[in-house]
Amino acid sequence: MQCSYFDAGSCRSCTLMGQSYAEQVAGKQEHCRALLAEWRGLEWLPPVTSPESGFRNKAKMVVGGTVDRPALGILDEQGRGVDLRECGVSAPGLTACFPALAAFVTLAGLVPYDVPARRGELKHLILTESPDGELMLRFVLRSTESVVRIRKHLPALREELPRLAVVSANIQPEHKAVLEGDREVLLTEQETLRMRVNDVDLHLRPRSFFQTNTAVAAALYEQAREWVAELSPASAWDLYCGVGGFALHCAGPSRELVGIETSEEAVASAALSAQQAGLSRVRFAAGDATAFALGADRAPELVVVNPPRRGIGPGLAGWLESSGVEHVVYSSCNAVSLARDLAAMPSLRPRRGRVLDMFPQTRHYEVMVLLERA
Known part of the structure; x- marks a missing residue:
């Protein structure tokens, strides 16, 4: 992709502008694999690509x-x-x-x-x-x-x-x-903008977060749903759930699912989506993910985490390590903090991973890994 603003020096936000898209994706895949190289049993799925232009919603x-x-x-x-x-x-x-x-x-x-x-x-x-x-x-x-x-x-x-x-x-x-x-x-x-992703209706309020690349977000949620369906847990948490994208994709008729998010606006949106979809066994609550986990009476079988760039941090990583949770689906927008968090959870081994190019023309990307207790 060529950009006249970039060529003129007016805007340099897209740091990879002018590099072929195949090279961009390969570089991101290599960067991520290098950061997670010590986990030798990790199976890498083919990366998910994006349109090179016109992708930001x-x-x-x-x-x-x-x-x-x-x-x-x-x-x-x-x-x-x-x-x-x-x-x-x-x-x-x-x-x-x-x-x-x-x-x-x-x-x-x-x-x-x-x-x-x-x-x-x-x-x-x-x-x-x-x-x-x-x-x-x-x-x-x-x-x-x-x-x-x-x-x-x-x-x-x-x-x-x-x-x-x-x-x-x-x-x-x-x-x-x-x-x-x-x-x-x-x-x-x-009050809300309906964001239909795959077969799920999400609702976005003005101050709620949503992935900026709808096509790649759809692939991200679909991959999580596939992994969770394969494992078929009876109970699951979606921590840092936002407007409920992961939770609503991973819901099942016999699965107890709880979503936790600090933004009350996002929680209200997620609850509306669950209500409209008739998902009576899915509930959402506003709160801090780490505090919720530390205060819970029991752990679920599976946890989905989708933290900000800083990662889940030592508190939540330590809880997951000692909790008995069998599987974790970790979606990360920063592979550096992901690697740091994985090192703090040695009993949870990454088995599968996938790079998703959420942000073409930049060095940023999303990566999702499936962790299994050793």
Whole structure:
């Protein structure tokens, strides 16, 4: 894939841009296998690849420039807006919306936040597209000052973008590198974006996390479901469950399944999905994964973990090592922390592994391993 922004030096976010896709995938596979080389019994499945371009279902656009000439993209080293509306990794359905969103900034008089001067209101536009083509739009603002104007002109925007289903304003008043704040103001009747992945309906609220590559996320969940179905545990946990992707794919009519996630919004979304699917033996709760495990009366037969980049850490790794859990499905976005966690669980041996290229054009990838108690 070639990118005019990368070639011009305007954006270097995609560090592997210009390298052949086959080389990218091979390099990621080699990197992961080297990190996990000491586990000699590990069987590697073929890597899951992605479209090279147009794969991102979510665009986080910094808003720079002026009201009359807004720039949607990133900031340069001086804090000035760099327009990236034609970014090739964004899904075409997102790219098609950017002209209308830029025009809306002008229509509603939303002053872009000037980072060096610490003035202005609109910091980011965050746009997400569902597999069915519906859209969720979030305005990240310094205050609620602009909300009344957004409400006033929102009908015109929805007429321009009829796929717009969920709109909200997130309030982030602080001058620091934090994407969003704690307060979300919903501006539409519809509260969730339906994300249909494989045969499972997931629901995404504005502040909930979802994998940015829908096609590879579908493969990730399907692989987990295949492994869990083969093992057929009577009980399972999904720790760091998010909106319930793994839990809802791995649910079964006779399987007790619990999902744990710190985000109450994500838990509410997961519970809604379980209710709509009639999964009475699946429940979700808000809480810390490690604290939940340490406080549990008994361990399940299988645990799924999908932690952030830092990994599960020594507390949860130590509990899993001593718990008697027979199998763990570990999905990781950072093979370095995965290797560290595996070293802390010597009784749980990785038997199968698979690299999934969730993030083409970058050095990042997802890897999932199946652990079995020795």
